[in-house]
Amino acid sequence: MADYVDMKTLKFLLKEVYDANKLTKYDKFKEYDVESFEMLLDSTKSFSDKFLKPFYKEMDTNPAHYKNGKIIVHPSVEKVMRNAGENGSIGSIFSYDDGGMQLPLLIHQANGFIAGAANNGAIGYPGLTSGAAHLIVTFGNDELKKRFTPKMISGDWGGTMCLTEPQAGSSLSDIITSAKKLSDGSYSIKGDKIFISGGDHDYCDNFVHLVLARIDGAPKGTKGISLFAVPKNNIDENHNVTDSNNVTTIGDFQKLGEKGFCTTHLAFGEKGVCKGWLVGTENKGLSHMFQMMNSARIDVGMKGASLSTAAYLSSLEYAKERPQGRRISSSGNKNIESDQVNIIEHPDVRRMLLFQECISQGSLALLLQCSLYYDLSKVESDEKKEKYHDLLEILTPIAKTYPAEKGLESISNGLQVLGGYGFCTDYDLEQYYRDIRIMSIYEGTTGIQSLDLMGRKIIMKNGESFKFLINEFKETIEKASTYEELKPYANTFKNYSKDLSDTIMELIQIAIKGDHERYISDATIFMEYMSNVVIAWQWLKISACAKEKIINGADDHLTSFYEKKIHAMKFYFKYELTRNKGIKEILLHPDSLTIPNKEKKIFI
The missing domain is CATH 2.40.110.20 (Butyryl-CoA Dehydrogenase, subunit A; domain 2)
Known part of the structure; x- marks a missing residue:
C-alpha cells in the first residue's frame, strides 16, 4: 500500500x-x-x-x-x-x-x-x-x-x-x-x-x-x-x-x-x-471570530494539500506497478511482441502525475510559508511584525482556495491515472475526490475568498501591503538568478509577477471610474490568476534551494531528489503559469457578461 x-x-x-x-x-x-x-x-x-x-x-x-x-x-x-x-x-x-x-x-x-x-x-x-x-x-x-x-x-x-x-x-x-x-x-x-x-x-x-x-x-x-x-x-x-x-x-x-x-x-x-x-x-463578535476563521482557513488549505498529496502518492504507486500498452518509438511504431510497460512510461500519465506533484507540493509550500509568516509576526520587531502580518493577510485567501480548487483537479487527474479502478471503492482515490470537494466551501467559499482578496487584501493600506509580497518575489528572483540553469525561469517569473502588478493597476482603474461591480465581477478568475503566480514563486524558491544543495555537494541520492524538484518547477512554469496569458485577457476584456442587464432583457 x-x-x-x-x-x-x-x-x-x-x-x-x-x-x-x-x-x-x-x-x-x-x-x-x-x-x-x-x-x-x-x-x-x-x-x-x-x-x-x-x-x-x-x-x-x-x-x-x-x-x-x-x-x-x-x-x-x-x-x-x-x-x-x-x-x-x-x-x-x-x-x-x-x-x-x-x-x-x-x-x-x-x-x-x-x-x-x-x-x-x-x-x-x-x-x-x-x-x-x-x-x-x-x-x-x-x-x-x-x-x-x-x-x-x-x-x-x-x-x-x-x-x-x-x-x-x-x-x-x-x-x-x-x-x-x-x-x-x-x-x-x-x-x-x-x-x-x-x-x-x-x-x-x-x-x-x-x-x-x-x-x-x-x-x-x-x-x-x-x-x-x-x-x-x-x-x-x-x-x-x-x-x-x-x-x-x-x-x-x-x-x-x-x-x-x-x-x-x-x-x-x-x-x-x-x-x-x-x-x-x-x-465585536465577527472580528473576534475572524481570528478563528483565518486560522481555520489555513487548516482547510492544509487539508486540501494533505488530500491531494495522499492521492498523488497513491496514483504514483499504481502507475509504477500497472503494466498496460507499449511505448511508441521515435519512428512512431510499436513493437507488439515486446512486453507491456508500466503506465508511468507513457507521457500522458507522466503529465498527470507531474501535475499532481506540482499542485500538492506547491500547496504545501505556500501553507508552510504562511505559517512561518504567522510565527514571525508574533516574535519579530514591531516594524517587521506588520510586514509579516500583512503578508499573511494577503496570502490567506489564496492559501485556503488554491489547495481546494486545484487540489480537486489534481485528485481528478490521480483518479484518471487509475482508469476504471479509480472510479471504484477498491482504491482510496474516489474517497479523496469526494472528501476534498468540501474544502472550497468550508470557512468561506471560493467566491467569498476571491472577493476578500480582490476587494480588500490587494488594496489594503493603499497597496503598501501588496508591495511586501512583490519584495518577497524579488528576493526569490535574485537568488534563483545566481544559478545559470534557473536564470531563464527567474526571468520568466519576473515577467509574470510584473504582469500581475500591471493587471491589478488596470483593474483598479475600473473601480476608480466608479464601476465597482465590474471590478469585482471576475474576482474568482483573478484568484486563479494571482494564485498561479504565487505558487510559481514557491516553486522557484524550492528550486533555488535545491540547486544550492546540489552545488554544495549533495550525494547522488539527494541530487536525484533535488533534481526532481527542479524538474517539477519547470513543468509548473510550462503547463500552469503560462495559463495566465489567457486569464489576463479574460480579466481585461471589455465585455461584462456576468453582470445582470435588465435593459437588454438577458436573464439566466
Missing part, C-alpha cells in the same frame, strides 16, 4: 527551504531545536499510521449519523481526542501560561499535514476544539479561560464555531440568533445554527460552542454581532458537568464526503434557558 505522506519532502521544506530552526533563536521558541521538531513530526506519523489511516475508509463506509437524539461517530474519534489532549496538540501553539506547548505554527501545521493525509475527517474534531479554545484564550476574561479551556485542551471537551443559520450562510449580517442579558451576567441564547462541524458526539463529556448572536438592541448588520461561549451542559464551581444547558441536537447532515466528520444542526434555547457568556467586546 502506498504511503500517504512524503516525509522527505516535508522535512526538506521545513529544514532547508523555510529554515524552521531559525525560529528557535527567538525567546518564544527557545525551548525547541531541530531534533525536537523532527521528533514531533515522527511521533505524529507513528500515531497516524496506527490510529488514523487504518480507519480512513471505515469512517466513510460507517458515517457519522443521528440516532435517538444523538450523533453517533466512529469509535476511533475517542482515541483521536484523547491522544490530541495527552500529546498537547490541541493547545500546541498556546503559550505555556495558557496550558499550551508554545510550538511554532509552522511545526503545528506540518503535524496537521501528516495527520490530515492519513485521515482528514478524524482530525477535524481536535482541530476545531483547538480553534475554539484559542478564541477564548485570546478574547475571554480570566474566569472564562479557567472555566472552559483546561478541559478543551485536554481533549475531554469538544469545541465548535457556530456561525451559519438556515437563512444566513455567507451573509452573516442576516443572522437572527438572539442574546438577552440575564441578572447573573450571562446571556440567554436562542436560535438555530446549521452546518456545525463536530457539533456533537458521545466521546466528549461536554462541548463549548462559540456562537455568533445579536444582543437585544444591537445595531443591524455585522456591527451588531457578538460572540458567546455556550456549553452544551452546565458545569459547577469545580468545572464538572451537571445538567443540560438546553443545547439540542436536531440532526446530522449526510454529505458527499468527509462522512466520518459529523455536521450538525443545533438549536439553542429551544427547550428552556440556554446560557452563554460574552467573549470579548459587545458587537
